[in-house]
Amino acid sequence: MTDTEVFLQQVIYGLSNGMIIALVALGYTMVYGIVELINFAHGDVFTLGGFVALTIVGTLGAAAILDPATLGDASNWWLLVGLVLACGVFCGVLNAAIDRIVYKPLRRAPKLTQLVAAIGVSFILVNIALFWGGTPMKVFGGGSAAAASKDFPELLEGSNLLGEESNVVLRLEDVSVFLITIPLMIGLTLFVRKTRLGRGMRATAQNPVGAQLMGIDTDRVISATFIIGGFLAGAASVMWSLYNNTISFQMGFRAGMDAFTAAVLGGIGSLPGAMVGGLLIGVIRAMSDQYIETRWTNVVVFSVLILILVFRPSGLLGMKQREKV
Amino acid sequence: MSAEHTQRLAPFSRGQCIVLGCLAAAPLLERVIPSLQLSSPLRTVIVFAIMALGLNIVVGWTGLLNLGIAAFAAIGAYTFGILTCETYPFQVGFWWGILLAGIVGAFAGWLLGAPTLRLRGDYLAIVTLGFGEIVQDGLKNLEVITKGTQGINPLPAPSFFGTVLTSENNVQWFYLYLAILVVIVWLMRNLEFSRLGRQWFAVREDELAARCMAICPDKTKLKAFAAGAAMAALSGALGASLLSSTGEPSNYDFQISILALCIVIVGGIGSITGVLLGAIVMVGLNVVVLPNIAESLQRNGIGSTSNVFSAPNNYKFLIFGLALVLMMRYRPDGLIQTKKAVRS
Numbered sequence: 001m002t003d004t005e006v007f008l009q010q011v012i013y014g015l016s017n018g019m020i021i022a023l024v025a026l027g028y029t030m031v032y033g034i035v036e037l038i039n040f041a042h043g044d045v046f047t048l049g050g051f052v053a054l055t056i057v058g059t060l061g062a063a064a065i066l067d068p069a070t071l072g073d074a075s076n077w078w079l080l081v082g083l084v085l086a087c088g089v090f091c092g093v094l095n096a097a098i099d100r101i102v103y104k105p106l107r108r109a110p111k112l113t114q115l116v117a118a119i120g121v122s123f124i125l126v127n128i129a130l131f132w133g134g135t136p137m138k139v140f141g142g143g144s145a146a147a148a149s150k151d152f153p154e155l156l157e158g159s160n161l162l163g164e165e166s167n168v169v170l171r172l173e174d175v176s177v178f179l180i181t182i183p184l185m186i187g188l189t190l191f192v193r194k195t196r197l198g199r200g201m202r203a204t205a206q207n208p209v210g211a212q213l214m215g216i217d218t219d220r221v222i223s224a225t226f227i228i229g230g231f232l233a234g235a236a237s238v239m240w241s242l243y244n245n246t247i248s249f250q251m252g253f254r255a256g257m258d259a260f261t262a263a264v265l266g267g268i269g270s271l272p273g274a275m276v277g278g279l280l281i282g283v284i285r286a287m288s289d290q291y292i293e294t295r296w297t298n299v300v301v302f303s304v305l306i307l308i309l310v311f312r313p314s315g316l317l318g319m320k321q322r323e324k325v
Numbered sequence: 326m327s328a329e330h331t332q333r334l335a336p337f338s339r340g341q342c343i344v345l346g347c348l349a350a351a352p353l354l355e356r357v358i359p360s361l362q363l364s365s366p367l368r369t370v371i372v373f374a375i376m377a378l379g380l381n382i383v384v385g386w387t388g389l390l391n392l393g394i395a396a397f398a399a400i401g402a403y404t405f406g407i408l409t410c411e412t413y414p415f416q417v418g419f420w421w422g423i424l425l426a427g428i429v430g431a432f433a434g435w436l437l438g439a440p441t442l443r444l445r446g447d448y449l450a451i452v453t454l455g456f457g458e459i460v461q462d463g464l465k466n467l468e469v470i471t472k473g474t475q476g477i478n479p480l481p482a483p484s485f486f487g488t489v490l491t492s493e494n495n496v497q498w499f500y501l502y503l504a505i506l507v508v509i510v511w512l513m514r515n516l517e518f519s520r521l522g523r524q525w526f527a528v529r530e531d532e533l534a535a536r537c538m539a540i541c542p543d544k545t546k547l548k549a550f551a552a553g554a555a556m557a558a559l560s561g562a563l564g565a566s567l568l569s570s571t572g573e574p575s576n577y578d579f580q581i582s583i584l585a586l587c588i589v590i591v592g593g594i595g596s597i598t599g600v601l602l603g604a605i606v607m608v609g610l611n612v613v614v615l616p617n618i619a620e621s622l623q624r625n626g627i628g629s630t631s632n633v634f635s636a637p638n639n640y641k642f643l644i645f646g647l648a649l650v651l652m653m654r655y656r657p658d659g660l661i662q663t664k665k666a667v668r669s
Contacts, residue, residue, distance in 0.1 A: 038447050102650055112390050113653050115447055116590060119392075119583065120649025127642035134633030146633035253579070257458070260451065299462045302455035309448050310440050 005167045010286040016174045016243060018282020019181040023236035024259035025266070025274040026188065027095075027229030033205040033269035034225045036111065037103060040118035043256020044125035045095050045230055049087040049237030050247040051132045054152055056083060058139030061153075076155045077176075080242070084180055087234035095230025096223050104219075122252075129249035149248040152241040177239050184235055185275060188228065192271065197224055205269070254298070258285070261305040267315025276317060334518055336511055340598030340661065344605070345510065348503055352496050364499035366612040371502045372564040374604035377588035378513055378597065379556025384586070385595035386522065387549035388529030389442070390450040393457030394557045394585050399464060399577035400433045401426040401558025402565035406477030407470070419483045423562040430558020431551040438550035442543060457582055464574035471574070478570035502563060509556070513597050516552075525549055557585075584611070587645050590652055593659030602660060610644065 001009075024046055031039045060079075102121055106114050134146035141150065156172040192198040200221045203211040212218050240255065241247050262281040266273025284304060288297040308315065337345070348371075352364045376398055383391045408415045409422040417425065441452045464471045471477065482490045483501055490498045516522050524545045527535040532542045565571045584607060592603020618637045633639055652659065 038451065102654070105654060109653070109657065111447055112388075112450075113657050115390065115450060116586070117650050117653040119586075120646045120653065123583070123642045123646030123649070125646075127640065127646065130639060130642065131633055143633070146639070257455070264448075264451075293466075295462070295466050299459050299466075302459050305455050306441065306452050306459075309444055309452055313444065313448060 001167045008168050010290045012170055012174055014283035014286030015279060016177045017285060018279035019177050020236050020240050021258050021262050021282050022275045022278025023181055023232045024255060025262040025278045026271065027233045028260050029263040029268055029270065029274040030225050030229045034222055037114050037118065040115065041098060041121040041125055042233060043252035044122045045091050046233040046237045046255055047129050047249060047252035048094065048125060049091045049234035050241045051129055052087045052090050053083050053238045053241055054139055054150060054247060056086060057153060058137045080155060080176065083238045084235045087238050088231040091234030092227040092230035096226040099226040126249060133249050149246045152245050152247055154245060155242060173243055177243060180235065180239055184232060189271065201225060258301060261301055264305060265308055265315055267317040270317050273315055273317035337514065338598065341510055344598055344601045345507055352499060364495045368499050368502050368567055369612050370604055370608045371506050372560050372567065373588060373608045374506060374601055375509055376557045376560035377585045377600045377604050378509060379553040380585045381589050381600045382549050383553035384589055386525040386529065387546055389546060390446060391453045392450050392582050393453035395577040395581035396457040396460035397430050397433060397554040397557035398561030399460055399574060401430045401561030402571045403464060403471055404429040405562035405565050406480055406571040409481050410477050419481050419566060423559055426562035427555045427559040431555035434551040434554025435547060438547045442546045442550060457579060461574045461578060474573040476571040476573050480565055480569045482566060510597060521548060583645060587648055590659055591648055593661030596661045599659050599661030
């Protein structure tokens, strides 16, 4: 492999992972834009999405609907889309329920109180994921080692789309990440720009009291924000599980930190910022894996986070009068 | 000058006397019920109490959320390890070891705090969280100095007037740590009512008003940060001496930071008595109650390691999480509420 090919390969990895990180980052940034809360539990909602996906795949496999021989078959595309929708809806509803039960009564409490409550929710969700790992199903390893990482089956064909003789590998999985995430992002942008509810969101982000006075049901707007953020996290969890072929009950912590870093890097509260930040973090991770050392990658990412917060707290695309959500 | 300020401060409040007295009496209970092993786990309680008292300066008194306190404990433990382990050239002994660990911890706190303390509250929380992860990975990866995941061992036990404590002297060891805790509580109580302590409260309540009173918020916060880090580093060193090893770097992960935060929040944010009580409740749950339940389940043949639901240890996250959520919802000031918190 030449240097250029190595570089190109890392760019492909970086962008694919970056798109997934961006989806999670959107959830952080939207919630922060509306209620000014770092939703610490977001990463763990993402984790549970992965567990739902594996449970569905396991159930289909046990019912012999999913045949391992059909990998790379066109039918698996529909399965993938179905998984994204199912996990998206699950995580969206879960996220909104958490908001209703835990965050809503604390809306007027000091910010740190809300953040600590969010950390509490995060721990509860981690524990639920741990128990979920003990499900007596074949895909969960029979449920005997609940805390161990679970293998996520390869749903898509693994052959190289650039031809078998090419050194740079581009698999169907890489492409599927883009095919799923880009429409979601376009849809989200159109939703926020064009629809009535989207306008309500932008208004609430600018000034919640003012929005309420103008007849916007801000509670509904906040619920919608949590549902959409959760949906994106659920979709991201399916793509992440598929791409990394493994899930564990603690995966949301790292993924969440990456995504939060991305959101801050792009300018928290800004939708295009989260997308750009996600891609940048993905590429930084891939480059650090290749050119520094894999074991230092987390240090690199967290250092980036700290440096940005210290020198440019408003992020790359964030402005003083930033456009939130 | 009110009478309150001119009055001589009693060395300990009534609550502190009760909690410390109960701790001191615990080994006597061991005499009465020999099957009860208390003095050994209670040393761990004391180590966490010191860490949480340090965190209390930052979170409770100054109002800054630090989610990376375990990193400072790690720094303290590794400093202690490097300075005292026989495979390193220093070997300064237990007492110099814990003292220098505290100083290095304070310096680390100052180093992290100086550029970041200007940040908004929730951003600062994330920075400290990131710092916690960086320290863990750094310690793991710098194998040449820290021996990576092996941890540094063996480490010396405390020596007292020429006698070196061993694992058989659990009770003496416990009383030695208790004495250190008593000294720290006494220092903390004096700090609370000192000029610096009142500056911390002022910054917590209203930064702008504090600035108007010629208090520099940045310097005040930095002092709190360094003091908290020093205490956490001291607790890390004491804990490492207890295990005779620094343990692997992932022993000082986010869970430990959250455990310390739970102690402060459940016990009573800002209250020394509350923090001591919180340490007994939370760490006691962790190292006394849960293992005992697990053991008795096992003895009765109910507990099997194959089922995730039957191991009490697997409920730890759930208990911590519920404790945080419920406390924030119904009693954000903790079990023991300070007068100041009630007023605000």
